[in-house]
Amino acid sequence: MARDISVILPTYRECENLEPVVSRLEKVLEGWDWEAVFVDDDSDDGSREVLLRLARQNPRVRFLRRVGRRGLASACIEGMCSSAANIFAVMDADLQHDESLLPEMARILSREKDVDIVVATRYAAGGSIGDWSRSRHFVSRFATKLEKKFLRTELSDPMSGFFAIKREVLDKCIHKLAGKGFKILLDIVLSLPERPRIRELPYTFRPRLHGQSKLDFIVALEYLYLIADKLFGGFLPVRFILYGLVGLSGLFLHLLVLGLAYREFGLDFFLSQSLATLLAMISNFFFNNIFTFRNQRLKGSAFLIGAFLYMLICSVGAIANIQVADYLFSLKVPWWVSGAVGALVGAVWNYAVSTQIVWTWFRDKFVSSKKRISLS
Ligand SMILES: Nc1nc2c(ncn2[C@@H]2O[C@H](COP(=O)(O)OP(=O)(O)O)[C@@H](O)[C@H]2O)c(=O)[nH]1
Ligand SMILES: [Mg+2]
Incomplete structure (x- = not known):
C-alpha cells in the first residue's frame, strides 16, 4: 500500500x-x-x-x-x-x-x-x-x-x-x-x-x-x-561561460596594470607585461575558485598549494603570452593590442591545462574524500 x-x-x-x-x-x-x-x-x-x-x-x-x-x-x-x-x-x-x-x-x-x-x-x-x-x-x-x-x-x-x-x-x-x-x-x-x-x-x-x-x-x-x-546549457557549458567571464575580468585587470605600469610609471614594456600577467593570474585563480569551480572549491592549504600549482602551469602560458606580446610590440603593434593578444594566447593554454590539473587531478589526490564534499 x-x-x-x-x-x-x-x-x-x-x-x-x-x-x-x-x-x-x-x-x-x-x-x-x-x-x-x-x-x-x-x-x-x-x-x-x-x-x-x-x-x-x-x-x-x-x-x-x-x-x-x-x-x-x-x-x-x-x-x-x-x-x-x-x-x-x-x-x-x-x-x-x-x-x-x-x-x-x-x-x-x-x-x-x-x-x-x-x-x-x-x-x-x-x-x-x-x-x-x-x-x-x-x-x-x-x-x-x-x-x-x-x-x-x-x-x-x-x-x-x-x-x-x-x-x-x-x-x-x-x-x-x-x-x-x-x-x-x-x-x-x-x-x-x-x-x-x-x-x-x-x-x-x-x-x-x-x-x-x-x-x-x-x-x-x-x-x-x-x-x-x-x-x-544545451550548446554552451555554463562553466565555460563563467571561465570566459573570469578571463575577461582578468584581461581588464591586465590592461589596467599594463597601462599604469607602462604609461604612467614609465616601466619597460616587458616588465609591465610581466607584472600585469602575474596579477591577472592571481586574480583569475581567486575568481575561478569562487565561481567557475565553486563545486570543487579549494580551501585552506589546498587553496594555497592549488594557487601555486595554477601559477606554475599558467607560467608556461604566461611565457608564451609575454613572448608573443613582446614580439608584436617590437613590430610596432600598439601596446594594448600586443598585450591583449598575448593574454589570449596564454588563456587558451590556462583553461585547457589548469582545469584538468588543478581542479581535477590535484583536488582528487590532495583533498581527502571527507573534505571533498561537492555541491550537487
Ligand atoms: N540535505 C541538505 N539540506 C540542506 C542543504 N542546505 C540547506 N538545506 C536544508 O534546506 C532547507 C532550507 O534551507 P535554509 O538554509 O533554511 O534556506 P532559507 O530558508 O531559504 O534561508 C533547510 O531545511 C535546510 O536544513 C544541503 O546542502 N543539504
Ligand atoms: Mg529556512
Whole structure:
C-alpha cells in the first residue's frame, strides 16, 4: 500500500528543529497516511542521533543519510526517489514553511486531475515573506524578475522551496533535472516536457527560531547558474561561460596594470607585461575558485598549494603570452593590442591545462574524500 503523501525534508544542521517539525506534521496530517523522509547531508551538529531516534520511535519517520555530498536539490530528488508514495511534498525542516498547508496540497493533488504541482507561494495575494534581510529581499526579487523575463513559467514565487507534486509528473522529468543548487521547483518546472498545471497557495514565511540559514548570497549565484544552464546549457557549458567571464575580468585587470605600469610609471614594456600577467593570474585563480569551480572549491592549504600549482602551469602560458606580446610590440603593434593578444594566447593554454590539473587531478589526490564534499 502506498502512503497518501510523503513529506521530503532536506536537512543540514537543523538538530533543534527536527523534533518540533515531526510533532507539527503529526498534528496537521492526522487522518492521512503520511510519512516524513529526512534527507540529511551528514550534519555534524547531532542531527543524526536525533533522526535515528525519531525514525526508531516513529514508523512514519524515515531518515536518509548522505555522505560526501551537499546540496538541497539533489537531497530532495533522492528523498522522493526513496519513497513509494504517490504525492511528494518538499518542505524545509526549519519550521519556516507553514505545514498547515500540507493537507490542502494533498487534497488538491489526490482529487483534482487538472493540477500537476501545488506551490506554496510567498508572493501571491495573502502571502508574505516574513523577516528576510534587505539583501535577501533584493536578490529574491531580482531573481524572480529575471525568471519572469527569460523563462516565463508563470510561477509567482519561482524560488519557493515548498511545493507538492504527483509522482507521475516527477517521473516525466526526473532524468532531465540538473539536480544542482537550491531551486528544485524551478528545475522541475523547466525540465518537464510540457508546461505543468500549477495551483498556488499563499502563506506567510516564518522567521527562523533555531539554527542558521544556509542560503543567502550563494542562493543568487546558484539561481543564476540554473537559469543560465536552462538557457544556454544545451550548446554552451555554463562553466565555460563563467571561465570566459573570469578571463575577461582578468584581461581588464591586465590592461589596467599594463597601462599604469607602462604609461604612467614609465616601466619597460616587458616588465609591465610581466607584472600585469602575474596579477591577472592571481586574480583569475581567486575568481575561478569562487565561481567557475565553486563545486570543487579549494580551501585552506589546498587553496594555497592549488594557487601555486595554477601559477606554475599558467607560467608556461604566461611565457608564451609575454613572448608573443613582446614580439608584436617590437613590430610596432600598439601596446594594448600586443598585450591583449598575448593574454589570449596564454588563456587558451590556462583553461585547457589548469582545469584538468588543478581542479581535477590535484583536488582528487590532495583533498581527502571527507573534505571533498561537492555541491550537487
Ligand atoms: N540535505 C541538505 N539540506 C540542506 C542543504 N542546505 C540547506 N538545506 C536544508 O534546506 C532547507 C532550507 O534551507 P535554509 O538554509 O533554511 O534556506 P532559507 O530558508 O531559504 O534561508 C533547510 O531545511 C535546510 O536544513 C544541503 O546542502 N543539504
Ligand atoms: Mg529556512
